[in-house]
Amino acid sequence: MTNTAYWMSAFRYLLRLRSAEPHFPGLGALGLADKPWNSVAFVTTLTIIGIFADYAVHALMARTVETEEYGNYAAAYAGMVIIGAVIMLGAERTATKFLPLYDKDGNRARIAGFILFFAIAAIVVGLAIGLAGLVAGLNFPFKGGDFFQSDAGHPILIGLWFVPAYALVRLFGGVLNAFGRPAWSAGVYRLGVPLLMAGLLALLLVVETDIRSVHLVMVFAAACAIGIVVAIAGLPRGTPLVGTRPNFLPKAWLAVSLPIMAVEILWKAGDHTGTLMLEVLSHDEKEVGLFAATQKAGYLIMTPYLATIAVILPKLGLIAEGADTLPARQALYGRVTRQLAIWTSIAALPLVLFPSAILGLYGGDYAVAKWVLIVSAVAYVLTATFGIGAYFLQFCGHGRLGIYCILAGIIAYLLGCLALIGPFASMGAAIAFLVSAIVMEVLLVYYIWSRIGLVPFLSRVPQAVAAP
Numbered sequence: 001m002t003n004t005a006y007w008m009s010a011f012r013y014l015l016r017l018r019s020a021e022p023h024f025p026g027l028g029a030l031g032l033a034d035k036p037w038n039s040v041a042f043v044t045t046l047t048i049i050g051i052f053a054d055y056a057v058h059a060l061m062a063r064t065v066e067t068e069e070y071g072n073y074a075a076a077y078a079g080m081v082i083i084g085a086v087i088m089l090g091a092e093r094t095a096t097k098f099l100p101l102y103d104k105d106g107n108r109a110r111i112a113g114f115i116l117f118f119a120i121a122a123i124v125v126g127l128a129i130g131l132a133g134l135v136a137g138l139n140f141p142f143k144g145g146d147f148f149q150s151d152a153g154h155p156i157l158i159g160l161w162f163v164p165a166y167a168l169v170r171l172f173g174g175v176l177n178a179f180g181r182p183a184w185s186a187g188v189y190r191l192g193v194p195l196l197m198a199g200l201l202a203l204l205l206v207v208e209t210d211i212r213s214v215h216l217v218m219v220f221a222a223a224c225a226i227g228i229v230v231a232i233a234g235l236p237r238g239t240p241l242v243g244t245r246p247n248f249l250p251k252a253w254l255a256v257s258l259p260i261m262a263v264e265i266l267w268k269a270g271d272h273t274g275t276l277m278l279e280v281l282s283h284d285e286k287e288v289g290l291f292a293a294t295q296k297a298g299y300l301i302m303t304p305y306l307a308t309i310a311v312i313l314p315k316l317g318l319i320a321e322g323a324d325t326l327p328a329r330q331a332l333y334g335r336v337t338r339q340l341a342i343w344t345s346i347a348a349l350p351l352v353l354f355p356s357a358i359l360g361l362y363g364g365d366y367a368v369a370k371w372v373l374i375v376s377a378v379a380y381v382l383t384a385t386f387g388i389g390a391y392f393l394q395f396c397g398h399g400r401l402g403i404y405c406i407l408a409g410i411i412a413y414l415l416g417c418l419a420l421i422g423p424f425a426s427m428g429a430a431i432a433f434l435v436s437a438i439v440m441e442v443l444l445v446y447y448i449w450s451r452i453g454l455v456p457f458l459s460r461v462p463q464a465v466a467a468p
Helices: 003-019 040-064 067-087 091-105 108-139 155-178 182-207 213-233 250-281 285-319 323-353 355-360 364-386 389-395 399-452
Strands: none
Touching: 040 067, 040 182, 040 213, 040 285, 067 108, 067 155, 067 213, 067 250, 067 285, 091 108, 091 155, 091 250, 108 155, 108 250, 155 182, 155 213, 182 213, 250 285, 250 399, 285 323, 285 355, 285 364, 285 389, 285 399, 323 355, 323 364, 323 389, 323 399, 355 364, 364 399, 389 399
């Protein structure tokens, strides 16, 4: 399946958000699957609130432990998220392609087979990775700070065992989306998991005074495990998780899912490259914590971008193809990039003008990273303003070029970290992040212009003058 086909299926899913009553009876009887709950605006609002909740809970964690311990947790969290993208096998996204079709046809056996196949795969592959980490830990004692500057291994070795929890909460979120319950899905993962982490951390503080990074990893894993239960409870009544003989079609599912998984891994790697490279290359765990805090704060700039995606994808899908729609595509692209430039710049202002205060929410030690935050904020503004071009490429038949742009950005990020982390530590990682954003967005804008004739900020395409 091409990337264009995938994003067209995503578009069709977004259209379902406007009247997403599932075929299975269940919560629709309570009004929870009606239009107001599953509208694009409501789901986007939940997502944005969830981003701020995630920032707040990470600030709470940072204030609970030493900066070095928060750095350890940040690295472990990054590893769990990237490995989680691997063991999900792309199923979170492809659920919205396959399950609605099986649902419409009443093919309960295929529904059960899809969910069971990917759930078992996530658990088996995840536990195999955890076992590999255990073997590594037993064979290499990592004394004296040889393994990520830790005396007895790194919390990521503990986190590996809990990666399936993260993968499964994302998987069942995709299943909820497939059955027309995006609000429940966003509420569980985007908002519910951060709130659960805050509650579990508060309980932990009551019974444990010496909080370490391993405790934070277990809080995240426990929140995901509870989220799985809540997500399953939100599925329409009659969803055949048990009691139905499953019918498997792994070759077809994997043929679609694996390319999507590759894109997911690239996105996750791009998000966490700086943190992991600092963990590997830096000799100061504190620098890892400082950089991770600036990344969480800087990600708040992406909220206008996330809101815009939900609004424009249905519009883009209607005008993505055909030479006669070029003026409409240019008008949409120009208007969106102008609006994103304005709103992301406004979102970045507090971070640029008051970086010490923003980072001060994490604790007094983090204020020293104010210039790291400013550099990262510029990178996020570029990403949020021009990153929308990747969707235009995908919808207009050039999705592979979008992947190449992302890959080029990650390579630039890695090379920048290798060159700059040694002399400049967290500031070097921030500069590498900025360079990667420039590389990726310049390539995106170039391909948008050269392949489909769109230019940022312009509202329309000049009309050709008719020949006399």
